Amino acid sequence: MLIEDFQSAEDYYISSFRANLARGVRVISLALAIFLPAFFVAAQLFHIQLLPLNFLLTIVNGIKGIPLSPSMEMFFILLIFEILNETSVRMPKYVGMAIGVVGALVLGETVVHAGIVSTPAVLIMALSGICIYTVPDIVESTSVLRLLFLMFAGSIGVYGIIICFGIILIYLSTIENYGSPYLAPYSPLIKNDLQDGIVMKRVDEMLRRPESIGSPNKIRRKENGNF
Amino acid sequence: MNKIKNKALFLAIVLLVVTFFSNDFGVIDIEKTAIIVAIGIDEDESGEFEISTQIATPDPASESNVLNNQTTISGKGETIAQAVDNIGKSTGWYPLLSYCQLIILGEGTLKNNVMDVLDVFIRTEKVPSSALVTTCDGKAKDILSSTSPLDNVSSFAIEKILVKQIAKTDSVAKVNVKDFACDYYGVSGCSFAPIIKKIKSDAKNSSSKEGENSDSTNLFDLTQTYIFENGVIKGKLNSEETLTFNLLTRKTLEAYLTVEGVELYGKNSDVTFNIDKFTSNKRIETDENQLTLFITLNTTLSIRDANKTTDLKHISTITEIPIEVLNKAENKIKENIESIFNKMQEEKCDVFHIKEMLFKFKYKNFESFKDEIFNTNLNVNVNCESAKG
Amino acid sequence: METFKMSVRQACFMTIGIITASKLIFMTSVTAEFAKEGILFSILVDMLINAIFIAVTLNLDKKFHGKTIYCVISEKFGKPAAKIIFFILFIIFFLKSYLPIFEHEEFIKKTLYETAPLYANTIPFFVLSIYFSYKGFKGLARSSDILVWFTITGCICLILLTIPNVDLTQFLPVFARPEFILKASVKTALWHFDSIYFLLLVGHIKQEKKSTTKIFLSYLLSTLITLVYSGVIYGEYGILTERQYFPPVQMGMISVALINVGRIDYFAAITISFSQVFSAALPLFFATYCIQKVFGFKNKFIAPVAVNILSLAIVSVTSDYLYVLYEFLTEYAIYPIATVSIVFPLILSLLKHKHAGVALYE
Numbered sequence: 001m002l003i004e005d006f007q008s009a010e011d012y013y014i015s016s017f018r019a020n021l022a023r024g025v026r027v028i029s030l031a032l033a034i035f036l037p038a039f040f041v042a043a044q045l046f047h048i049q050l051l052p053l054n055f056l057l058t059i060v061n062g063i064k065g066i067p068l069s070p071s072m073e074m075f076f077i078l079l080i081f082e083i084l085n086e087t088s089v090r091m092p093k094y095v096g097m098a099i100g101v102v103g104a105l106v107l108g109e110t111v112v113h114a115g116i117v118s119t120p121a122v123l124i125m126a127l128s129g130i131c132i133y134t135v136p137d138i139v140e141s142t143s144v145l146r147l148l149f150l151m152f153a154g155s156i157g158v159y160g161i162i163i164c165f166g167i168i169l170i171y172l173s174t175i176e177n178y179g180s181p182y183l184a185p186y187s188p189l190i191k192n193d194l195q196d197g198i199v200m201k202r203v204d205e206m207l208r209r210p211e212s213i214g215s216p217n218k219i220r221r222k223e224n225g226n227f
Numbered sequence: 228m229n230k231i232k233n234k235a236l237f238l239a240i241v242l243l244v245v246t247f248f249s250n251d252f253g254v255i256d257i258e259k260t261a262i263i264v265a266i267g268i269d270e271d272e273s274g275e276f277e278i279s280t281q282i283a284t285p286d287p288a289s290e291s292n293v294l295n296n297q298t299t300i301s302g303k304g305e306t307i308a309q310a311v312d313n314i315g316k317s318t319g320w321y322p323l324l325s326y327c328q329l330i331i332l333g334e335g336t337l338k339n340n341v342m343d344v345l346d347v348f349i350r351t352e353k354v355p356s357s358a359l360v361t362t363c364d365g366k367a368k369d370i371l372s373s374t375s376p377l378d379n380v381s382s383f384a385i386e387k388i389l390v391k392q393i394a395k396t397d398s399v400a401k402v403n404v405k406d407f408a409c410d411y412y413g414v415s416g417c418s419f420a421p422i423i424k425k426i427k428s429d430a431k432n433s434s435s436k437e438g439e440n441s442d443s444t445n446l447f448d449l450t451q452t453y454i455f456e457n458g459v460i461k462g463k464l465n466s467e468e469t470l471t472f473n474l475l476t477r478k479t480l481e482a483y484l485t486v487e488g489v490e491l492y493g494k495n496s497d498v499t500f501n502i503d504k505f506t507s508n509k510r511i512e513t514d515e516n517q518l519t520l521f522i523t524l525n526t527t528l529s530i531r532d533a534n535k536t537t538d539l540k541h542i543s544t545i546t547e548i549p550i551e552v553l554n555k556a557e558n559k560i561k562e563n564i565e566s567i568f569n570k571m572q573e574e575k576c577d578v579f580h581i582k583e584m585l586f587k588f589k590y591k592n593f594e595s596f597k598d599e600i601f602n603t604n605l606n607v608n609v610n611c612e613s614a615k616g
Numbered sequence: 617m618e619t620f621k622m623s624v625r626q627a628c629f630m631t632i633g634i635i636t637a638s639k640l641i642f643m644t645s646v647t648a649e650f651a652k653e654g655i656l657f658s659i660l661v662d663m664l665i666n667a668i669f670i671a672v673t674l675n676l677d678k679k680f681h682g683k684t685i686y687c688v689i690s691e692k693f694g695k696p697a698a699k700i701i702f703f704i705l706f707i708i709f710f711l712k713s714y715l716p717i718f719e720h721e722e723f724i725k726k727t728l729y730e731t732a733p734l735y736a737n738t739i740p741f742f743v744l745s746i747y748f749s750y751k752g753f754k755g756l757a758r759s760s761d762i763l764v765w766f767t768i769t770g771c772i773c774l775i776l777l778t779i780p781n782v783d784l785t786q787f788l789p790v791f792a793r794p795e796f797i798l799k800a801s802v803k804t805a806l807w808h809f810d811s812i813y814f815l816l817l818v819g820h821i822k823q824e825k826k827s828t829t830k831i832f833l834s835y836l837l838s839t840l841i842t843l844v845y846s847g848v849i850y851g852e853y854g855i856l857t858e859r860q861y862f863p864p865v866q867m868g869m870i871s872v873a874l875i876n877v878g879r880i881d882y883f884a885a886i887t888i889s890f891s892q893v894f895s896a897a898l899p900l901f902f903a904t905y906c907i908q909k910v911f912g913f914k915n916k917f918i919a920p921v922a923v924n925i926l927s928l929a930i931v932s933v934t935s936d937y938l939y940v941l942y943e944f945l946t947e948y949a950i951y952p953i954a955t956v957s958i959v960f961p962l963i964l965s966l967l968k969h970k971h972a973g974v975a976l977y978e
Contacts, residue, residue: 044257045257046728046729047728047729047882048257048260048323048325048730049323049325049326049730049879049882050879050882052879053262053264053283053326056257056262056326057262057283057284059257060257060258063257063258064258070257071247072248075247150247151243151244151247152243154247155243155246155247156246156737156740157728157729158728158886159724159728159729159737159740159889160740162886162890162893163740163741163743163744163893165890166744166890166893166894167743167744169759169762170744170747170748170751170755170758170759171747173755173758173759173761173762174751174754174755174758181758183758183761183762186762187758187759187761187762188623188626188757188758188761189625189629189761321730323730349856349859352726352727352861352862352865352866353730355869356870357869357870403870405852405853405856405870408856409853409854409855409856412855412856413854413855586788586789587785587788587789588788588789590789590792
């Protein structure tokens with residue numbers, strides 16, 4: 001299930017407050033990773049009125065003289081990022097440092113100074129790139145989704161994001177893995193399983209096993225910590 | 228079936244990629260967009276409109292993004308929409324009205340029904356209905372072109388006066404497009420708008436660079452108010468009347484009231500009171516075929532300042548104010564209310580929205596009294612108390 | 617054979633999330649134009665009448681022991697009769713789909729885009745609608761579980777932004793002009809007739825305790841949300857409400873938060889428009905279901921594609937005639953829609969049904 005990608009083993013060993021905060025950060029990071037580049041491009045191209053005035057002027061200041069359109073610019077930075085990502089996985093360890101310097105300084109800073117891309121775009125993509133790794137289990141899917149949403153946003157704006165999200169929502173809510181709905185416990189809403197959702201209860205309060213998994217023994221523990 | 232699905236998916240991806248890279252779906256280049264933050268509307272005798280728009284442009288020399296430049300561009304047309312269009316045609320910039328927060332109506336537009344000018348802002352969704360409406364004596368273009376020490380952009384300086392801290396003292400009767408239109412189309416048909424007056428100032432604009440020709444800057448006074456009946460100007464409220472009008476119609480956070488010739492601890496002084504708490508109540512009664520407007524005001528005052536000093540023990544905001552002084556303040560407020568009421572009756576302008584109160588609260592008597600509102604009697608009761616610490 | 621049955625909770629979420637979203641755009645301004653200060657009473661009248669017929673429709677589920685309407689009619693009158701009735705239902709849903717689609721398209725075009733060609737907004741909507749219809753009741757039920765939170769979040773944000781500017785005296789005088797209230801109820805009836813959806817949900821909802829009560833209460837909650845939403849808009853704009861065609865981007869505009877921070881109300885508006893996509897696609901979903909029953913296509917893709925392409929063609933051709941269409945729908949189409957949503961359930965509730973066994977037709 002999708003929720004399992006947000007769960008980490010350490011969540012059950014630390015304070016539930018800290019665990020909940022961490023899960024919230026993971027969810028927000030995933031949303032930022034997928035939607036932020038798309039929203040940024042859509043706002044620049046189609047929905048200027050979404051941006052606060054001062055931020056809009058920052059962007060206008062930043063994109064003066066940039067030869068690429070906002071969507072092409074973001075696509076270009078995304079491409080660079082994916083190339084760096086792939087290179088860092090494949091390359092030998094002893095050239096790792098050099099590639100890191102090349103990636104960060106040359107491709108990151110120099111391309112901005114050269115006026116090929118703007119600073120806000122690099123910032124947005126860098127933030128997205130970092131956020132994607134907060135949920136490492138679904139990095140592959142997230143990077144594809146990020147590209148897909150960027151394509152929709154660059155083509156038809158926020159409405160494209162809405163439609164794409166709608167289609168993905170319908171798809172995800174109807175698929176099941178070995179009989180477990182992928183979006184459980186939120187769709188379908190399974191009250192018992194919410195104990196270990198985005199907001200989790202304390203471990204000693206989780207008395208029943210998840211119903212979406214379908215294990216025969218429903219009772220995890222009795223009250224007062226007894227098994 | 229799978230083959231068809233795969234082909235359809237492939238086609239969809241190709242279409243998406245082509246659309247993405249072509250970038251040709253109603254896109255407006257952000258660099259070619261004129262971000263309009265204020266509009267000034269002037270009308271000449273032939274009925275042609277001249278629109279002056281204040282464009283926000285960032286200063287590339289400045290490290291911070293904020294507006295350091297103001298650009299005022301004008302356009303003419305038979306209607307306001309045409310004039311705005313002509314700005315786009317002459318400059319090549321797409322005029323973006325979504326950030327327009329200030330509308331200044333020049334003197335020329337006030338000769339006829341003001342709604343002829345303002346209804347374009349209700350018709351279109353592109354201009355926010357939270358945009359502030361103001362009037363001015365003279366041309367709106369002059370107001371927008373002037374420089375102010377308060378801000379590099381004159382419209383921002385005016386907005387500061389209207390929206391931010393100063394407005395909380397209720398000396399300015401701010402109104403936006405929505406409120407103006409609601410009042411115009413409402414039962415009473417009476418609306419209002421503040422008047423911008425330029426005051427020459429010797430203060431220099433802080434961002435002006437050395438060696439630059441520093442023309443004298445202007446401050447703005449918005450304490451006077453025009454009142455309209457069905458969009459036509461009927462009269463003007465002075466500063467004190469505007470303050471009293473605001474106290475009656477809005478929630479007050481803090482206000483100051485100056486009363487002259489007050490006998491304060493044996494000295495004839497001009498006293499400025501701090502109005503701490505203020506509650507007002509308006510109601511109408513229809514007794515014996517006579518319409519009466521009852522206004523009740525309860526307020527708590529403390530002495531903020533007097534132009535003649537007193538003993539140390541009396542220099543405090545929590546000292547009990549003598550009753551004679553309180554009476555003076557009450558009379559002053561009462562005079563202002565009566566002055567507004569007299570203007571209402573003389574100019575036939577329903578400033579207190581009596582007709583609307585009649586419609587809402589005394590609907591059964593609405594038909595009988597709707598044409599008699601300018602014969603209404605006034606009954607004002609003002610109670611001022613001393614603030615206690 | 618459709619074996620998936622949605623739970624009662626999902627039906628409730630569908631009511632609150634999807635059906636409520638269909639009343640958040642044009643309905644308030646049109647009601648205000650006719651009802652003036654009686655706007656809340658007008659909406660209440662329409663929704664209470666609907667609520668009664670929803671309860672009547674939901675009782676059919678118990679009466680027919682979990683069988684679908686198609687199954688019941690087929691058993692009683694034969695398959696050809698069932699197909700004819702379902703073809704009529706298809707036409708009704710097709711007619712009912714116009715207004716939500718137009719509303720949605722106009723909202724997206726006018727509020728989010730400065731300039732945009734028609735096809736950039738219309739075609740993607742129909743792509744989603746095709747997929748939504750293809751996925752059937754499982755897609756509808758599971759999506760409702762998520763969409764309800766979008767609708768509620770959007771509505772709460774906008775209401776909270778608007779409440780400081782509400783003037784309750786705008787609703788005075790109370791009940792002074794009842795003729796306006798009744799006229800507005802008739803003129804805005806098109807936005808209601810929600811019992812028509814529950815008619816086709818009969819047999820697709822799991823039999824649980826007090827299911828009728830729960831769904832009925834969820835419709836009342838939807839009524840409350842609509843009333844509060846429309847109320848705050850009228851409280852803020854008063855007489856000007858009839859010009860506020862797109863309230864999600866207009867109602868929070870005066871808020872102090874927006875002056876300081878920026879247009880955060882757009883995020884609430886985008887959230888609501890996300891739910892609105894599904895509420896606009898809902899009539900086409902049921903139209904697809906009906907046509908699938910009539911023709912019984914083996915390939916599940918044919919019905920959604922055919923219905924949505926037909927709808928796209930008609931929407932494209934008639935896109936400049938919204939007002940003419942609205943008048944036509946209000947004056948003529950409203951009668952067959954009312955007949956199906958009000959009279960038809962009453963007729964069905966009078967049918968005698970003894971058999972409680974396996975459904976012969978699905």
